[in-house]
Amino acid sequence: MDARKPRLLTGDRPTGPLHLGHLVGTLQSRVKLQDSHECFIIVADLHSLTTRSRRDEIARLPNHVRDVVLDMLSVGVDPSRSTIYLQSGVPAVYDIAILLQMLTPVARLSGLQSIQDMAVNAGLGDADVPLGLLGYPVLQAADILMANAELVPVGADNETHVTLARDIAEHFNDAYGKVFAVPQPTVSATPSLPGVNTVAGGAERKMSKSAGNAIWLKDSPEEVARKVRTLPGPAPGESTGAPLFLFAEAFLRDADELASLRAEYDRGGIGFAAVQDRVIEALEKILVPIRERRAEFAADKHRTEEIIVDGTITARKVAYETLGKVRDAMGLENL
Ligand code: ATP
Ligand code: MG
Numbered sequence: 001m002d003a004r005k006p007r008l009l010t011g012d013r014p015t016g017p018l019h020l021g022h023l024v025g026t027l028q029s030r031v032k033l034q035d036s037h038e039c040f041i042i043v044a045d046l047h048s049l050t051t052r053s054r055r056d057e058i059a060r061l062p063n064h065v066r067d068v069v070l071d072m073l074s075v076g077v078d079p080s081r082s083t084i085y086l087q088s089g090v091p092a093v094y095d096i097a098i099l100l101q102m103l104t105p106v107a108r109l110s111g112l113q114s115i116q117d118m119a120v121n122a123g124l125g126d127a128d129v130p131l132g133l134l135g136y137p138v139l140q141a142a143d144i145l146m147a148n149a150e151l152v153p154v155g156a157d158n159e160t161h162v163t164l165a166r167d168i169a170e171h172f173n174d175a176y177g178k179v180f181a182v183p184q185p186t187v188s189a190t191p192s193l194p195g196v197n198t199v200a201g202g203a204e205r206k207m208s209k210s211a212g213n214a215i216w217l218k219d220s221p222e223e224v225a226r227k228v229r230t231l232p233g234p235a236p237g238e239s240t241g242a243p244l245f246l247f248a249e250a251f252l253r254d255a256d257e258l259a260s261l262r263a264e265y266d267r268g269g270i271g272f273a274a275v276q277d278r279v280i281e282a283l284e285k286i287l288v289p290i291r292e293r294r295a296e297f298a299a300d301k302h303r304t305e306e307i308i309v310d311g312t313i314t315a316r317k318v319a320y321e322t323l324g325k326v327r328d329a330m331g332l333e334n335l
Pocket of ligand 2: 208
């Protein structure tokens with residue numbers, strides 16, 4: 001009997017530190033699933049280049065990689081159970097991605113809302129979208145399929161990408177024989193936490209590292225409070241779907257308390273400042289231990305590098321093995 005645990009792949013672009021959207025979107029699932037699954041967690045630096053390829057942006061990558069790893073450790077991802085690796089350190093994935101490109105119609109990519117949103121966040125007009133950004137989901141498919149991941153925890157904006165990876169896997173398996181596990185996306189109860197209102201339209205868009213509308217896991221209590229206070233109060237009776245209440249739903253742990261807060265607000269018994277207060281309080285309860293652990297891990301300057309190097313060595317082995325199977329299946333082994 002195969003005692004191997006099912007594999008899971010998830011991860012982030014090192015375009016900045018991680019935020020509350022990551023926490024409720026995928027980080028909490030990573031921590032929860034690390035016993036039942038063999039977890040591969042990608043720090044997707046090549047994916048960062050799709051919207052940030054200037055020299056000065058590349059120069060900031062090492063700091064962002066360190067931030068992302070520290071954020072993961074601070075919420076409880078355990079590197080002895082999860083393989084945390086750097087995407088660009090696994091070149092076999094580029095080879096797999098090139099081969100998967102041959103199976104992917106361009107029309108499938110150009111219609112994706114997620115790519116259009118990323119282009120907007122990066123300030124790119126239609127004519128400036130690079131091929132690398134258009135091909136983002138194919139490279140992501142290569143990441144997922146190289147690991148033979150069966151489960152892929154993602155936020156809502158990435159769900160279509162995993163569906164594409166699924167389709168590519170099925171197409172490949174049908175055409176050349178079964179090589180890939182067919183991945184399944186999974187989204188959390190908060191698949192798209194809105195941003196705060198520090199920029200125009202911030203609270204209408206999902207919280208993103210690149211949109212200037214994020215509450216960072218490493219923000220100070222003062223910063224967290226200041227940002228939560230930018231979330232507008234909906235009209236009484238219209239709390240459902242309002243960003244402030246989406247925050248309350250995501251971070252208040254007691255369902256009864258949440259229900260009574262909402263009911264009181266909707267009948268005009270309390271104002272939005274009281275709801276903001278409650279959200280700030282709930283967030284602090286969650287963020288205090290995260291900040292403490294982050295400071296502990298950050299004290300060891302080399303720890304994040306060691307983790308990434310170890311994880312990347314493991315990922316390389318797995319990727320080369322998969323590349324070999326892909327080439328064999330396609331009849332490319334003698335080329
Ligand atoms: P960027 O602006 O650079 O694209 P991002 O904030 O969108 O950054 P990513 O690194 O692209 O973060 O996403 C990492 C993972 O977190 C993905 O699975 C994504 O779907 C999920 N995620 C990102 N933002 C949110 C959010 N606001 N709510 C829930 N999940 C999210
Ligand atoms: Mg993103």
